[in-house]
Amino acid sequence: MTRRSDFRELPARLLAWFDRHARVLPWRAPIGVARDPYRVWLAEIMLQQTTVPHAAPYFQAFTQRWPRVEDLAAAPEEDVMRAWAGLGYYARARNLLKCAREVAARGGFPGTSAGLRELPGIGPYTAGAIAAIAFGERSAAVDGNVDRVFARLMALKGEWAEEKKRLAAEVARLVPDERPGDFAEALMDLGATICTPAAPNCMICPLTDMCAARAEGAPERYPVKPPKVAKPVRYGHAWVYRRRGKVWLVRRPPEGLLGGMLALPSAVWQEGEAPEAVPPSKADWQALGEVRHVFTHFTLRLSVWQAETPRNPAGEGMWADPEEETGLPTVFAKALALATGGKVRRR
DNA sequence: AAATCGGGGTT
DNA sequence: AACCCAGATTT
Numbered sequence: 157m158t159r160r161s162d163f164r165e166l167p168a169r170l171l172a173w174f175d176r177h178a179r180v181l182p183w184r185a186p187i188g189v190a191r192d193p194y195r196v197w198l199a200e201i202m203l204q205q206t207t208v209p210h211a212a213p214y215f216q217a218f219t220q221r222w223p224r225v226e227d228l229a230a231a232p233e234e235d236v237m238r239a240w241a242g243l244g245y246y247a248r249a250r251n252l253l254k255c256a257r258e259v260a261a262r263g264g265f266p267g268t269s270a271g272l273r274e275l276p277g278i279g280p281y282t283a284g285a286i287a288a289i290a291f292g293e294r295s296a297a298v299d300g301n302v303d304r305v306f307a308r309l310m311a312l313k314g315e316w317a318e319e320k321k322r323l324a325a326e327v328a329r330l331v332p333d334e335r336p337g338d339f340a341e342a343l344m345d346l347g348a349t350i351c352t353p354a355a356p357n358c359m360i361c362p363l364t365d366m367c368a369a370r371a372e373g374a375p376e377r378y379p380v381k382p383p384k385v386a387k388p389v390r391y392g393h394a395w396v397y398r399r400r401g402k403v404w405l406v407r408r409p410p411e412g413l414l415g416g417m418l419a420l421p422s423a424v425w426q427e428g429e430a431p432e433a434v435p436p437s438k439a440d441w442q443a444l445g446e447v448r449h450v451f452t453h454f455t456l457r458l459s460v461w462q463a464e465t466p467r468n469p470a471g472e473g474m475w476a477d478p479e480e481e482t483g484l485p486t487v488f489a490k491a492l493a494l495a496t497g498g499k500v501r502r503r
Numbered sequence: 504a505a506a507t508c509g510g511g512g513t514t
Numbered sequence: 515a516a517c518c519c520a521g522a523t524t525t
Binding site: 199200201202203204205206207208210211245247248251276277278279280281282285297299300301302304340341344347348353354381384 | 516517518519520521522523
Binding site: 209246353354451 | 504513514
């Protein structure tokens with residue numbers, strides 16, 4: 157018997173399960189109710205490599221402040237970056253605004269995955285997801301959940317990069333003509349609530365009888381991925397200028413790490429050993445301690461210093477009230493909390 | 504194909 | 515500490 161025939165009943169079985177167990181989420185509508193492409197798109201961008209609980213309050217804030225794509229398109233970039241602060245992967249926010257402006261200019265979202273794929277910030281997964289969920293296109297949406305679910309269903313043991321391609325082709329074959337969007341969300345819900353990474357709950361899985369990994373007895377061993385390289389440590393210093401209770405913030409260059417975001421003045425972070433502490437200007441600098449922060453491909457150990465200053469530091473910047481400022485990326489919010497004795501402000 | 508790009512929850 | 519999350523873009 158071929159794999160394909162093994163999965164013959166999968167779409168109907170999965171959709172029947174989804175009808176009873178779909179998660180209720182802010183960007184969803186009741187099953188059968190049309191979805192607003194703007195809200196679908198916004199949620200998909202926010203959810204890239206981001207958990208549902210982390211993204212949800214940002215989705216609420218964005219849709220309340222910018223109810224339509226035209227509203228977002230008209231927003232200053234500074235406002236969008238500030239509203240995105242804390243969500244991470246800030247290129248998403250820059251591309252979000254670019255995309256909103258292109259969509260507003262052309263009078264709406266493209267209705268096909270191929271058209272969506274041309275827009276900034278929309279890759280293969282997101283194009284397929286929006287096309288299926290918002291427009292009913294028979295397109296696949298293969299995310300990390302779907303990778304895991306099918307690695308187990310098929311008991312894939314080969315090189316992960318190759319197996320992902322095979323699995324994606326299998327998913328594409330299985331997308332039903334009816335309810336392709338529900339099919340995409342059902343697979344993600346199954347991965348998020350039952351076929352979980354560490355301890356899948358096969359006892360209540362609607363697909364357990366067609367799962368090869370379950371038949372082998374150890375589904376949690378899948379997917380088989382290559383080992384990850386250890387993160388190096390980088391060291392740096394951050395400088396908190398204070399004046400009448402306010403702090404001096406600068407804007408980072410538009411590209412690269414934390415690109416376009418507000419920040420504390422800080423030199424380049426160096427690997428290996430801590431660089432000498434050379435402040436941007438002479439003052440009575442006081443050491444406040446160290447902040448540790450984990451980025452995607454390195455760990456940062458940031459020494460934080462503060463000093464009172466009577467005048468504006470050199471270069472572009474602004475004075476901000478540390479109690480009110482919510483536009484800082486988390487690493488700088490942590491550093492600032494060290495200076496003010498406050499907590500890291502987040503939604 | 505590999506590197507870059509955040510932050511936080513789970514185990 | 516390791517793993518992962520509704521991945522995309524650049525090198």
